[in-house]
Amino acid sequence: MEGAEPGVVPAVESTADDITAMRIRGAAAIADAAAEALATQAERSTADTPTAFERGLHAAAETLYETRPTAVSLPNALRYVLRGMDGDTVADLRSSTIARAERFQRDLAQAQDRLGEIGAHRLQDGDTVMTHCHSTDALACLEAALEAGKELEAIVKETRPRKQGHITARQLREWDVPVTLIADNAARRYLDRTDHVLVGADSIAADGSVINKIGTSGLAVNARERGVPVMVAAQTIKLHPDTMTGHTVEIEMRSERELLADEERAAIIGEDLEPETTGDDDEFAATDSGLTVENPAFDVTPPRYVDAIVTERGQFPPESIVTLMRELFGELTDDPWNDYSSH
Ligand code: RUB
Secondary structure: OOOOOOOOOHHHHHHHHHHHOOOOOOHHHHHHHHHHHHHHHHHHOOOOOHHHHHHHHHHHHHHHHOOOOOOOHHHHHHHHHHHOOOOOOHHHHHHHHHHHHHHHHHHHHHHHHHHHHHHHOOOOOOOEEEEOOOOHHHHHHHHHHHHOOOOOEEEEEOOOOOOOHHHHHHHHHHOOOOEEEEOHHHHHHHHHHOOEEEEOOOEEOOOOOEEEEOOHHHHHHHHHHHOOOEEEEOOHHHEOHHHHHOOOOOOOEOOHHHOOOHHHHHHHHOOOOOHHHHOOOOOOOOOOOOOOOOOEOEEEEOHHHOOEEEEOOEEEOHHHHHHHHHHHHOOOOOOHHHHHOOO
C-alpha cells in the first residue's frame, strides 16, 4: 500500500560524511551539526504519511549516530530532537521537529556561554593556562575571562596526530593571547610555568571519569604530580547517561594513516612501496611485517586527577557529577532510532 520508503536526504549523508572525516569535529560542533541535519531531514522529507516521515527521521538519526562513537553529545542531541517530534500529521511532525532542533542549538550556544562565565571565575589575572586539543567549551572559559579584563597566557599542546592545537592557537592569537605552542611530549617541562590545565570532554562517565582527546590522561597525571589543577570544561550534553547503568564509553580507533604515511611505513619495514598499499583503504594491506600501528582518538582520565568539571549548571568535583546526571537524564537512555533500525 505504501510506496518506497522515503530515504535519508542527501544533506544528512553529507553531514555524516563531514563528521566521519572530521571536517566537522569537537563534541559540541558535532551535536550542533547533528541537530541541524535532523531539522534539514524534517524540512526536505517527501514522506506523505506520518509513519513514513518518522521512519525517515529515525533513519537519518541512525546515519548520524554511526559516524563517531565516543562523543556522547551526538546521541544526546539526536535523542533530544527525536523526543520533540510530535503530532498526527506530517505538517505537525515537521514543524515540531524543526522547532525542537532550533531549541537544541539555541540552548547549546547559551549553555556554552554560561559555562564560560563560570569557568572564568577560576582563572586569575596573569594566569598561564595549558590546553590540549581544541575545545570550544574550554575556549569559552578563556574568552569570558578575557572579557572580564583578565590577562592570560597559553601553552598550547600541538595534539598529535591531527594537530587540533593549531586551531586553539589560532583562536587564542585572534584574541591577542600570547601563545607558546609545544610538542605534546614537552608538556611536563612546561607544567612548571602553568597555573591551570584546561581541557574539554567528549564524554563524562557517572564515576566522574573524563573521556577526551588522547593524551589528556597523561597530561592530567603529570599535572597532579606537579600540583597544577586540572579543570574540565564540559556542558551537560557531554554527560554520558548509559554509564549510570554500567556501560563503558567506546574509544574510537582511527585510521593508521593518520599516524604513518605509506612511504614512512615502507621505510620502517624496509620494503619498497607496493601498489596495493597506496589505495584508498583506511588500513594498510595486511602483511607479515610485524609492524602494528594503533591510533586511539581518545583516552580516559580517572576522576582522582581532575579538580573540577565546569558545566553550565555550576562546577562540580568529578565524584559528584552523577547527581547532576540523574537529575538531567533520569533513567531514560533508549535509542529511539533503533526501533526502525534495519540491522
Ligand atoms: C575533540 C576533543 C575535544 C572535545 C570537546 O576531538 O577531544 O576536546 O570534543 O570539544 P576530535 P568541545 O577533534 O577528535 O573531535 O568543547 O568543542 O565540545
